[in-house]
Amino acid sequence: GAGVSQTPSNKVTEKGKYVELRCDPISGHTALYWYRQSLGQGPEFLIYFQGTGAADDSGLPNDRFFAVRPEGSVSTLKIQRTERGDSAVYLCASSLPGTSYNEQFFGPGTRLTVL
Amino acid sequence: RKEVEQDPGPFNVPEGATVAFNCTYSNSASQSFFWYRQDCRKEPKLLMSVYSSGNEDGRFTAQLNRASQYISLLIRDSKLSDSATYLCVVNTLYNFNKFYFGSGTKLNVKP
Numbered sequence: 001g002a003g004v005s006q007t008p009s010n011k012v013t014e015k016g017k018y019v020e021l022r023c024d025p026i027s028g029h030t031a032l033y034w035y036r037q038s039l040g041q042g043p044e045f046l047i048y049f050q051g052t053g054a055a056d057d058s059g060l061p062n063d064r065f066f067a068v069r070p071e072g073s074v075s076t077l078k079i080q081r082t083e084r085g086d087s088a089v090y091l092c093a094s095s096l097p098g099t100s101y102n103e104q105f106f107g108p109g110t111r112l113t114v115l
Numbered sequence: 116r117k118e119v120e121q122d123p124g125p126f127n128v129p130e131g132a133t134v135a136f137n138c139t140y141s142n143s144a145s146q147s148f149f150w151y152r153q154d155c156r157k158e159p160k161l162l163m164s165v166y167s168s169g170n171e172d173g174r175f176t177a178q179l180n181r182a183s184q185y186i187s188l189l190i191r192d193s194k195l196s197d198s199a200t201y202l203c204v205v206n207t208l209y210n211f212n213k214f215y216f217g218s219g220t221k222l223n224v225k226p
Binding site for chain 2: 031033035040041042043044045048050055056058059091097102103104106107108109
């Protein structure tokens with residue numbers, strides 16, 4: 001079946017601009033995660049949704065970052081007033097809690113470059 | 116201090132070798148443990164969960180040492196296709212859905 005998909009695969013923007021990154025989880029997966037991965041580092045937790053609600057947003061670095069999942073499926077990560085330090089690969093993952101030790105299935109990521 | 120620490124490597128080994136990686140975690144309340152594999156410019160994929168009693172999946176063996184707060188991954192009879200970065204992942208009893216990833220250990224298997 002279809003895995004997690006993310007769009008766009010690459011995004012180049014200028015400092016100060018607004019960007020939206022989209023994630024389509026595996027159908028039926030109620031849990032959705034956003035991570036940020038910088039070069040040479042592991043994924044860094046940003047936010048976790050269970051259904052429509054953000055159950056844990058403690059990883060969002062500041063108030064320029066916001067994420068929504070209005071219908072409990074697709075999620076959008078929004079970054080306002082982008083800065084060069086926001087450049088990274090943004091990964092989305094989904095899982096079905098209560099199964100297989102909560103295995104997360106990752107999408108291919110969106111590579112964000114802020115010039 | 117980072118939640119999860121790994122030796123970044125790279126570990127350069129010949130085909131057929133046995134190689135082991137360790138990963139240490141700082142929070143004694145850590146509850147679940149995993150090894151993920153990440154190929155260059157690809158997304159992470161679950162390799163195996165790590166059970167308290169240790170577990171084996173083919174050429175891969177994972178062990179957990181709660182007293183010393185580390186987990187290990189042993190790869191026997193290395194293949195060229197094992198070349199990748201191996202990420203150690205933990206979560207805690209108090210926040211089961213927040214996962215902490217290590218920076219990864221890079222493995223290069225040479226012919």
